[in-house]
Amino acid sequence: MAVVSMKQLLESGVHFGHQTRRWNPKMDQYIYTQRNGIHIIDLQKTVGYIEEAYKQFMEIAQQGGKVLFVGTKKQAVDVIESESKRANQFYVSKRWLGGTLTNFKTIRKSIRRLHEIKQMEKDGTFERLPKKEVIGLRKELNRLEAFLGGIQDMRTLPEAVFIVDPRKERNAILEARKLGIPVFGMVDTNCDPDDIDVIIPANDDAIRSIKVIVTTMCNALIEGGAGDAAEGDAADAETTEEAPKRPERREARPVRERSDRPQDRPARSQERPKRNEARPYRPDPKPQPQITKPVQPQPVKEPAPVVEPQPVKASAPAVEAQPVPAQNPVQASLDDMTVNELRELAKDKGLTGYSKLKKSELIEALKN
Structure with a gap:
């Protein structure tokens, strides 16, 4: 039985490609025909590639691996976030930060910073900090949550990467290929299939088309054991009906008597020096007689008489007035x-x- 029916793909518009003038010739083998200037994808091949990717995702989940879903275009954001959380997988839905895979050591520092701020918010540290500093921390928290919220629990590199629209997520594909991580992706008629290891020819612009493909891949991970399967939910419901068992009490450890203590350790002296003990009286040494030398008197000099200056009257010489020549x-x-x-x-x-x-x-x- 097919994991997804042809009817579901038709109703979701998976078969609609791009305009014929925007096509990539490498996608010719996945195109069925063209209608009204739009390429139509061959859904029979799409179903085959979906089943192949489904099996590989199940194997990854059975081995305890994780898949990183990447979709930053507007149509894929909500689907990527909801389905990745349902399958307990990693995702990037806002913007691909350069070096997310190739420079993961630095990215982990930012992830640790995100956890530190969250812990500060939980333990009440924000209430003791100044208001201005709290506002700055909340802005930093929102920014880190937007870019790293989907990978905040990622301790190691993922086993696979799933891409929506390879043309837009070019950097993510290059980093994954550089590290040898297999890349799965939805490939439209305007994309290059050589960049993807396991392609799924499908419409990557319609929300319903993206949802049906991503949901199918997440179902494979859940079935393989990576998420909360339906059987697990049913088993949990049955166990809740039974009365919960009280945990057995642990036996108290025997109290070791003082006689059991090793005697090798020297006993501490109980006598402590008292602070207010009277000190023994010590007589002061006898003062030595001081010998003073006679001081010879110095002759006192009489002050010189002060002579008051007499005011001198300066007589200004008489200046004769020069005759001013009459001007014509x-x-x-x-x-x-x-x-x-x-x-x-x-x-x-x-x-x-x-x-x-x-x-x-x-x-x-x-x-x-």
């Missing part, structure tokens, strides 16, 4: 005039070549 009114009036005014005056007097003369030359010419 015509000279003063010409000096106050501008060049244009001087040229107008020269024009009125009939002087020639006045336009090329300077102010001083105009004044000399007008004086003459």
Whole structure:
């Protein structure tokens, strides 16, 4: 029996490819026909590849391996998160951080930081910190939760990677291939199938198409033992009906008497020095007589008499006033005039070549 029916694939629109002008010639063998300028995927081949991927996912789950689901496009975010959590797998749904696989040692440091902030929030550390610092920690927590929330429990590299739209998740494919991790993926008619190890020809743009493929792959992991299977839920329901058994009490450890203690260890002295014990009286040493030398008196010098300065009256020499030469009114009036005014005056007097003369030359010419 097929793990997914042809009817389910048709109803989900798995067979719709991209426009014929956007196709990749390497996908020619997976195309059935074209209709209204759109390629139609051969669903018979799709069913065969789904069954092959289903078996490999079951084997991975039976060996205790984990699969990393990667889908950062808008149509795949909700499906990737919900189905990965249901199957207890890892996922990346926001943005692929460079080095998530190839530089996993550094990524683990960020994951540890995420756990530290969560622990601070649980044990009440946020209530003792300043409000501004708490706001910064919450922003950091939201950012780490968005990028690393799906891989916060990933201790080692996954056994396989499942990709939705290989064109968009190019970096994830390159890192997985560099580390030799097998890559499974939904490949549309505009993608390169050579980048994927196990391809599933399908429409990677429709939400229903992505959901039916991802759900089928997660069912394989659950069936293989990686998630909570339906049988396990039924068994849990049966066990809850029975009365819970009380755990047996452990036998109390025998109390070892003091006589059983090894005698090799030296007993501690019970006598402790008292702090307030009186110290023995010690007589003070006799003071030695001090010998003082006679001090010879020093001669005192008499202060010199202070002579008060007498004010000296300075007589200023008489300065004779110099006669100021009378200025010619015509000279003063010409000096106050501008060049244009001087040229107008020269024009009125009939002087020639006045336009090329300077102010001083105009004044000399007008004086003459």
